Amino acid sequence: IGVICTGYALGKLYTSTFSQTLRRKYLVYLGVIALTLFFVIRGINAYGDLVPWTSQKNTTYTILSFFNVTKYPPSLAFLLVTLGPALILLAGLENIKNRMTNFFLVFGRVPFMYYFLHVLVIHLLAMVAVVIQGRPWYDMIITSSNFKNALLIDYGFSLWVVYGVWISVILLLYPISKRYMIYKINHKEKWWLSYL
Numbered sequence: 001i002g003v004i005c006t007g008y009a010l011g012k013l014y015t016s017t018f019s020q021t022l023r024r025k026y027l028v029y030l031g032v033i034a035l036t037l038f039f040v041i042r043g044i045n046a047y048g049d050l051v052p053w054t055s056q057k058n059t060t061y062t063i064l065s066f067f068n069v070t071k072y073p074p075s076l077a078f079l080l081v082t083l084g085p086a087l088i089l090l091a092g093l094e095n096i097k098n099r100m101t102n103f104f105l106v107f108g109r110v111p112f113m114y115y116f117l118h119v120l121v122i123h124l125l126a127m128v129a130v131v132i133q134g135r136p137w138y139d140m141i142i143t144s145s146n147f148k149n150a151l152l153i154d155y156g157f158s159l160w161v162v163y164g165v166w167i168s169v170i171l172l173l174y175p176i177s178k179r180y181m182i183y184k185i186n187h188k189e190k191w192w193l194s195y196l
Contacts (some may be wrong), residue, residue, distance in 0.1 A: 003079065020094070027091035034084030042066060042077050049077040108175065109181045113196050114173060121169055130155070 001170045003116050010030075013023045041048035053065040056181065069078040127137040133155070157165075 003083070004073075006083075015142055024091040024094060027087045031084045031087035031089075031091070034080045034087065038077055038080035038084060041080070042069070047076075048080075049075040075131045103174070106178045106181050107170075110184065110196070113180055114177050115171055117176065121172065122165070125165060125169075129157075 011016065013026060038048075042053065045052045050070045051068070053062075053068065056062045066080065069075055069081060071078055084161050122166040123140060129135050130140050135155070140157075146186075184196075187193060
């Protein structure tokens, strides 16, 4: 809920009366502040994440431990280290307009609809994949018993397959998202569309 509130608050920066130069400046400042807070809080190692970082057998693993923050539920450290760079990136990419940015802009204009559809499609694909591997489809229905099912420990795919599915889902949902984006633009009188 805090991230949603932050997004709504930052929405003021994108009103037509707000200066683009000032917006970019604020975004960079907020991003740098978030990253600085991350390093301070994570460095103190007493607050901000459920799992403290520890010194490891070498510097590389110690750095990995430092950046290994809790995503579920999102810890303060996780939010600072992800939203900080995102704000800086947002400021830096604002004036870049090309085919790639236009492609991703479609998803940014229909975020909730895309989120809902991608979760649905990925779960349906997971059910198909589990059946192909000779297991029952309901193993992919997340319940407390399935979540701890020892038979699913060996279930999974290589990272290349995961990336392939990820890109395929994006490409599959792009035309649907674009049509919905155009529908939203052409039907501004339907106020509730702005929430989807």
